């Protein structure tokens with residue numbers, strides 16, 4: 130398992146170097162003051178995030194969403210296992226003029242956070258492309274629960290596991306489902322075709338390992354870790370272009386204008402009971 134995670138970390142180090150230069154992440158607009166958060170998480174957390182909310186962001190990549198939450202008033206801690214991502218996040222925090230006391234970034238594997246943090250948080254947040262890197266959702270949910278205050282909120286906005294099964298093939302953009310809905314054994318991929326943020330990126334760390342997790346597995350892991358589920362929402366729109374033929378709307382969401390209304394995004398909100 131360690132070999133899988135270190136291969137994934139090397140891949141993410143490489144992406145963390147490339148991604149700040151991409152239009153997808155548009156660092157320039159962020160530095161000019163725009164949020165990188167989607168309307169979905171801002172609306173579904175509007176009653177929870179405010180001045181003084183202590184927010185822990187799991188798998189924060191190079192920190193744009195974490196820093197956007199800081200601009201909404203939260204005091205944020207972003208965690209990621211990629212040292213390159215964490216270093217870049219700190220640089221961007223300073224460039225954006227956000228105080229170090231309001232936004233800190235910590236390098237750690239999700240499973241080892243208790244080695245580096247010992248406080249608890251009002252809100253644990255994680256989003257878009259995170260669970261597929263984690264082999265064991267039971268251990269992940271225990272980490273979430275461990276870092277929540279009693280009465281605190283957990284929130285996940287994620288690529289729907291059904292959508293994660295799909296890809297398009299052929300000139301007619303047929304949608305196939307070649308990947309498992311839920312897998313215990315790692316799926317291994319060669320990612321020589323670039324990344325979701327830059328289709329033309331030339332990568333050298335190309336071997337990655339992924340685990341898709343079904344909705345039932347996600348919800349059950351959170352319940353087993355002692356959380357009360359508030360809602361599970363599913364949406365036929367995606368935060369990124371996964372399939373040929375998808376079109377981006379003015380709202381920044383990608384849809385299949387002529388395709389079936391398959392679930393593409395999932396959001397889950399849960400509470401740690403008092």
Ligand SMILES: C[S@@+](CC[C@H](N)C(=O)[O-])C[C@H]1O[C@@H](n2cnc3c(N)ncnc32)[C@H](O)[C@@H]1O
Nearest residue numbers: 141188190209210211237238239256257258262
């Ligand atoms: C798709 S990105 C999240 C992207 C984020 N939603 C954004 O757009 O900025 C996934 C992140 O998970 C991190 N990651 C993957 N496996 C991890 C692990 N075991 N522990 C900590 N971070 C991990 C990667 O380094 C990467 O930054």
